[in-house]
Amino acid sequence: MELGIGIGWRPEIADEVEALTGVDWVEAVAENLCADHLPDSLVRLRERGVRVVPHGVALGLGGADRPDPVRLASLAARAELLGAPLVTEHIAFVRAGGPLTASPRLEAGHLLPVPRTWDALDVLCENVRIAQDSLPVPLALENIAALITWPGEELTEGQFLAELVERTGVRLLIDVANLHTNHVNLGQDPAKALDELPVEAIAYVHVAGGVERNGVWHDTHAHPVTAPVLQVLAELRSRVDPPGVLLERDDAFPPAAELAAELDAIRATLRRAAPPADPRPTTPRDAARDGDGTGVGDGVGISDGVRVSESDGDDAGNGVGDGGRAPAAPVPAGTRDRTAVAQTALLSALVAGTPAPEGFDHRRLRVQSRALAAKRADVVAKVAPELPEILGDGYRAAFLAYAGGRPMSGGYRRDALDFAEHVLIAGGPADPVARRLLTYWWQDRSGARPPRRTTRLVRAARAALVGK
Secondary structure, three states: OOEEEEEEEEEEHHHHHHHOOOOOOOEEEEEHHOOOOOOOOHHHHHOOOEEEEOOOOOOOOOOOOOHHHHHHHHHHHHHHHOOOEEEEEEEEEEEEEEEOOEEEEEEEEEOOOOOHHHHHHHHHHHHHHHHHHHOOOEEEEEEEOOOOOOOOOOOHHHHHHHHHHHHHEEEEEHHHHHHHHHHHHHOOOHHHHHHHOOHHHHEEEEEEOOOEEEEEEEOOOOOOOHHHHHHHHHHHHHHHHEEEEEEOOOOOOOOOOHHHHHHHHHHHHHHHOOOOOOOOOOOOOHHHHHOOOOOOOOOOOOOOOOOHHHHHHHOOOOOOOOOOOOOOOOOOOOOOHHHHHHHHHHHHHHHHOOOOOOOHHHHHHHHHHHHHHHHHHHHHHHHHHHHHHHHHHHHHHHHHHHHHHHEEEHHHHHHHHHHOOOOOOOOOOOOOHHHHHHHHHHHHOOOOOOOOOOOHHHHHHHHHHHHH
């Protein structure tokens, strides 16, 4: 299935994405789309023949629990709404606790690495099979970036991915920026990972920017793509002609001209790294791009815009589906329980301040913990922009103080409400006008759910109103 050159569609750059030339497809974060209505920009792109791939971030297929049927149904609905050729998710866990450990549910709000052990692989493979059986289109999974590594790992990243593909027939979404991140942070060789993984299973490739701070690489998706990341892309291209390559950007969006320049750099990298004997034909569209200097050269494997029909789906060489999978094997008894205990201990250390599990790098855990809290503050500010407006310069410090002792147990919108409630119960903000505005904001959005410690909150609200 040829995809070509793509870019991550985000509402903030919807107009710029529509105006870019030479974009064959886009990827949209599945959880940011309504299940029954598409943004006008995506509708227009689809009318032009641009494919849209939903990219999930919340399934947590690497977690100890079986996939949530509601989340799976939601992802399936978005795939059908988009007429997508496939859906993608991550090899990660995003929550822990709950019934398997008889402990409170914890949400990371971020993609965390699974241990590369046989236990974790058994759990992941069963979860992937459940997801594959629930989705209307093929599934591809992405390798993630990590600040920390698990002690006692039994497989390399390439071996882990190869075994996953062998057992499930799932496709791979290889993020070359994440391979670079793991090289800087964990000392893992991207070339070795590429040598070990089944490159023929690649559905497409992600390219993204990041930044290094104090010897740690942060996969921000908010900075330009660097030369080392493009070098990893070249390493991959020297081994295989990927069906698609996509530029990701999630924040600090640059002008359209800079996005276009990064896409051109990706095209140029693919062209230069293509093996000399690559026999792929040049399409008229490719030739036109070469002629005007916009980027695609012979043998890059970029499509000419021809779309695979619905009937071409699972038979179009994507290797996904029941025919591409080995017979299912049940997860051995106790495996999920062991995985749940280990993941809960790690996540609790990261978000609740409990002691670090044995064998982890304590300094790296602190870095990861601070990064999770900072991300919570940033995302809450996006989903509830009124909060930083009301609290002003004190928003971030107040949120980080709140996050330090209160793990996230739901989504970011729930987190925003809980934060506002916490500030009000504590008697803040000090400014009467801000306190009144924050009270009204919380009341408008809290719905029918009874607030915690209702009496104290009502007293705080009344005090705010009296202070008018």
